[in-house]
Each structure stands twice: as C-alpha cells, then as structure tokens.
Amino acid sequence: MNRGLLLVLSGPSGAGKGTVCREYTEKHKDVWNSVSATTRQPRAGEVNGESYFFLSREEFEKRIAEDDFLEYAEVYGNYYGTPRSEVERKLSEGIDVILEIDIQGALNVQENTTEGIFVFILPPTMSELRKRIVGRGSETPESLITRFRAAFDELNYVSKYNYAIINKTVEESYEKLRSIVVAEKCRVTRISKELVSLKEENYNAFND
Amino acid sequence: MNRGLLLVLSGPSGAGKGTVCREYTEKHKDVWNSVSATTRQPRAGEVNGESYFFLSREEFEKRIAEDDFLEYAEVYGNYYGTPRSEVERKLSEGIDVILEIDIQGALNVQENTTEGIFVFILPPTMSELRKRIVGRGSETPESLITRFRAAFDELNYVSKYNYAIINKTVEESYEKLRSIVVAEKCRVTRISKELVSLKEENYNAFND
Secondary structure (H helix, E strand, O other): OOOOOEEEEEOOOOOOHHHHHHHHHHHOOOOEEOOOEEOOOOOOOOOEOOOEEEOOHHHHHHHHHOOOEEEEEEEOOEEEEEEHHHHHHHHHOOOOEEEEOOHHHHHHHHHHOOOOEEEEEEOOOHHHHHHHHHHHOOOOHHHHHHHHHHHHHHHHHHHHOOEEEEOOOHHHHHHHHHHHHHHHHOEHHHOHHHHHHHHHOHHHHHHO | OOOOOEEEEEOOOOOOHHHHHHHHHHHOOOOEEOOOEEOOOOOOOOOEOOOEEEOOHHHHHHHHHOOOEEEEEEEOOEEEEEEHHHHHHHHHOOOOEEEEOOHHHHHHHHHHOOOOEEEEEEOOOHHHHHHHHHHHOOOOHHHHHHHHHHHHHHHHHHHHOOEEEEOOOHHHHHHHHHHHHHHHHOEHHHOHHHHHHHHHOHHHHHHO
C-alpha cells in the first residue's frame, strides 16, 4: 500500500479555501479532513474527535513538549493545533489527509514535516476578494482595510507553496485540486510498490 | 501569456506510449505533437513538416554543430532528431509540446534543456508487456528475448523521470496524463503572469 498524501490547502482570507476544501471532501469521502485539537470549551453540538479533539491545557502542553503538533498557535488564550500522531496514522494507512489552514499554520507545517503538498488558493482578482470579505458583513471599515492589506502581504508567500489555484469558480478549482492529487500519485517517488512488483515478475514472465 | 509545457512521453517498447500519446493529441488539438527531423528519404504520402522535417545530411550536420537538436541519433545510416528551434517557438507562443520518444532520446532531452515534464509509461505487468510485443508479430523468438530483457533494464530509468503512469487502460492513462498537465500548469513557478496581475491591482482595488 502506498502512503497517503498530505494535502495542505491555504490562502488569504476570502480567497475561498474553505469552499474548495468542502467541495473536495464532499466528493472524496475517503479523504480525511484533519481534525484540530483545541483547549477551548466544546460548544453545544460539537463532538470530540469530529469538530475538534478537546484537550485540557495540561494535555495540550504535554503534547507540545512531545513535539506532537504539525503546527499550533495560541489565539485569545486558547490553543489550537494539528496533532501529528493522528495525521501520521491516516497517512500510514494509505489515507489522504486534507488540512485547510491559514498561511502561518501552513508555513509551520512545512517546518515540521518533509512531506506535504502545499496548495495556495488565490482570488481571481483582489477586488473580488475585497467584495467577498465585505459580503461576509463581519468587518468594520477599519478591520476590512487591515484584512485586505494582510491579504496583499500574504500573496508574497505563494512562492513557498508547490501549487496555486486561481479560484474563479468552485467547479474549476475542484477540478484543479483533483488533478493535483491524481498527478502527485503518479510521481515516480510514490510508485515504489508498483515498480517493485514489476521487477519481481522477472522470472515468472520469462517462463510462462 | 504563460509559456507552454514540454511534455516528454517515454517508456519501454510495448508499454503503450504511442497509444497514450495519440489519445492525448486527439483530445487536445491545441497541443503540438513534435515533428522530428530526418535525413532519410520521404516515403509516398509523407509531407515535409508534418510526418518529418526532411533535411539533407549536410543541413542536419550543420544543425548538430549549431546545437539545434534537443536530441538526435543515427539509426541505420540516417539521422533522426528533435529540432530545438521548432519546439522553442511553440513553447514561447504558449503552446504545449508533446514529445513521444524512446528512453535514450528522453535522457538526451533531459541533458539539453532545463524544462520538460518527463512521464514514464509502464505496462501493468511484464507478462502483459511481453504479450503486447508478441502480438505485434514482428519479432523472432530471439529478438523477442532481447527486447524483453531491454524492457526490464529500462525499468531502472524510471527514477530519472518526474511521473510514471501504469498503463492499464488507455482511458485511465489519458486521464492521468491530463491531470499531470493540469497540475503542472498550477505550479507556483508557472503562474507568474497571474500573480503579477493580482499584485498590480493594489491601488485600484483600494480605491473602487
């Protein structure tokens, strides 16, 4: 069995990484949408191991010390992180793992693993990105400008990624993401199992 | 306009690179199936610039001296080669170029260019490859063994390639090749045009 792919989907807020990720995981039920760990309290309806892995602060910090996070951050007094052991287990079972994450998180993942296919989701235009952020209605004029400036700065991180998808429509972006996965599974470095089986055939094939 | 992709399709005799290449070029009329140059005489019906570029020996050797071949070889007293200038012109016009070529040729192309996406076509099993070679009916029992041994040796070259496709059915292999092309066009190194246009939008987007 070949190892699963670690797909890291990232990009500026408003580019649409959440939508693309949702479309992909809906069409590929065999992909594991990585579940974060957090120290914040569960909200009504949230299930441990599905919404989040809910950990005590003590447990979270123990895991940090054990280097068991691909990335983590503290936000408003609560920890959030991607547990390495969960991801590792899925990958070693041959299951693809998708990680939708902000840019800082993605860069941290890059530092903590040698694998990972890093995909940057870009808006078709920056005015479109602005429109999407405004459309959410959750920003003040001031925080809008902050967020928008941040998105511009974040464009510079694209060079740290393997792929970029200009997110014009969700269908087109989905097709591109699917192609990236199919292509990555054809990488010569990932077909060792098939190659070994071709080479082992040697004598049988000669003698049939 | 982004530069075209140079797709190099290769693999052992009998793996089916010709079939996969034909399927791809039939479905993608905008791809240029590279035309080789040769010093052999044109046969009835062969059109210069379509079947081959027919060159005199003198002209061919002049072009060798000018380093105008991505690869060339002399076979039974005739030269065959891939003209660099033709390929370069298409790529710079944003046209993808597909090159179906034997393994030695592909390795030569690798030495003569820094670009190129190298795809190795593998048979599903070696006995299947043997069956296909036998099916052609053009081999003596002796030449069959030679060819078959060569195919085994050639498996070792797969590590020099970027991708490998196990050619079970032409439909599946076509889909994989198409995915490789789509994915390669999403490579961060290839979307400079789009990135520049996003970054240039800066002030307009702020002021609308």
